Amino acid sequence: MGVRPIVLYPDPILRQRCRPVEQFDAGLRRLASEMVETVHAAPGLGLAAPQVGSDLRLFVVDLSVGEDPSALHVLVNPVLVAESGCQVDAEGCLSIPGITERVARPAEVRFAARDLDGLPFELAGSGLLARALCHELDHLDGVLFVDRLRGLRRELAHRRLRRLFGTPRGLPAMAAPRAEAPQLGQ
Numbered sequence: 001m002g003v004r005p006i007v008l009y010p011d012p013i014l015r016q017r018c019r020p021v022e023q024f025d026a027g028l029r030r031l032a033s034e035m036v037e038t039v040h041a042a043p044g045l046g047l048a049a050p051q052v053g054s055d056l057r058l059f060v061v062d063l064s065v066g067e068d069p070s071a072l073h074v075l076v077n078p079v080l081v082a083e084s085g086c087q088v089d090a091e092g093c094l095s096i097p098g099i100t101e102r103v104a105r106p107a108e109v110r111f112a113a114r115d116l117d118g119l120p121f122e123l124a125g126s127g128l129l130a131r132a133l134c135h136e137l138d139h140l141d142g143v144l145f146v147d148r149l150r151g152l153r154r155e156l157a158h159r160r161l162r163r164l165f166g167t168p169r170g171l172p173a174m175a176a177p178r179a180e181a182p183q184l185g186q
Contacts, residue, residue, distance in 0.1 A: 003041045004034050004052040009096045009165055013050045015142045018057045021076050024118035032058060032074050032116055040066040044094045046132045048139030051095050059136035063128055073123060075113035078137055082110040087127065091135060091145045099160055103148050105131045 007013055021028060031054060039047035039060055046061040057077045064071035085107030092100040108126040111133060115121055125133055135145060146157045 001030065001033050002037060004038045006038065006042065006047075006094050007051050007053050009093075009144070009161065011095075013053060013055065014095055014139070014144060016050070016055060017142050018048075018050060018055045018140045021056050021058060021114070024076070024114070024116065028056075028058070028076070029116050031056070032060060035060045036062070036072065036074075039094075042094050045128075046136045047094065048136045050139055050142075057140045059140065061129070061132045061136060063132065073133075074116060075111060075123065075133075075136075076116065076118075078111050078113040078133075078140070080109060080134070080137060081112045081122070083130075084108045087131065089128075089131065091131065093135070093145055095139075096144065096146065096161070098164055099146065099157060101146065101149055101153060101157055103131075103145050105134045109133055111137075 031049065031052075035047050035049065035052055035058070038052060039045070039062060043065045045063055045065065046059060048059040049056045058075070059078065060072065060074050062072045083106035086104055087107045088102050088104045090100050091103040091105075107130060108124070109130040110122060110124045112120065112122050123133070138145070138148075146154070146161065149157055
């Protein structure tokens with residue numbers, strides 16, 4: 001086990017839709033463990049499999065950055081099943097160091113996922129946890145937080161990406177809205 005290198009923008013794996021996990025085995029547990037070590041070492045609040053070079057639908061979130069074991073969430077094949085409200089706050093990404101922007105996210109969410117043994121569970125979160133869960137889910141669909149920006153903020157982020165990473169002109173088209181999740185409480 002150990003810390004893996006974090007994949008940086010503009011690596012193409014960050015733009016691809018990840019495939020569902022089908023094998024719940026020692027390899028998956030090792031990957032998840034290494035992702036937890038990596039996000040704690042960074043330090044960060046969450047990490048998705050493509051950020052360590054894997055195309056699997058897996059992410060980890062730990063708002064305590066390793067301080068509280070009960071704050072660690074590992075989601076395999078996650079699906080956003082409900083959302084409500086809106087929050088706008090600063091967001092960054094371990095794969096795009098040096099850029100933070102205010103991004104709109106749901107204020108409350110509920111996810112369905114599997115654990116590392118393949119057992120289904122649901123996880124509800126609000127505030128920062130909701131933001132982190134949605135940010136990591138986006139990674140599994142090849143969407144980066146800068147794709148969620150609009151107008152001038154999007155153009156300025158684009159310019160910074162070009163300056164920092166020498167990326168080609170033009171970010172991908174704006175991120176498509178997620179299929180409408182039911183509102184919480186319905």
